[in-house]
Amino acid sequence: MAHPTKRRGYRQIVCGAHTYRxxxxxxxxxxxxxxxxxxxxxxxxxxxxxxxxxxxxxxxxVRPLPAPVIPSFVVRAIAHGLEAGWSPQAPGGPFRLALT
Structure with a gap:
């Protein structure tokens, strides 16, 4: 079955030579x-x-709000996930990561 070209609520981002949502x-x-x-x-x-x-x-x-989640933040999160062992091309369950 083909994947839909758009996924509800997802935005496209290019990180290196790969495209993610x-x-x-x-x-x-x-x-x-x-x-x-x-x-x-x-x-x-x-x-x-x-x-x-x-x-x-x-x-x-009343804690102060953190920086907004913008594309540059997402690129850093993807890089951190790849360094931690996330393999986007491998099948399997989700790779969980926590950032503060």
């Missing part, structure tokens, strides 16, 4: 960055970001 979801306790290889199946990268939470879900939490 990514999305960020902020939660009450932490945010999650999901990176998947574009156009083929493979291992997903799930990055837990405990400092990136949705301020609307916890208005009493």
């Amino acid at each position: 990514w999305r960020f979801v902020a939660g009450a306790e932490q945010g999650t960055l999901t990176v998947v290889p574009d156009g083929r199946s493979g291992q997903r990268l799930l990055v837990a970001l405990p400092d990136h939470r949705d301020p609307w879900l916890r208005p009493w939490d």
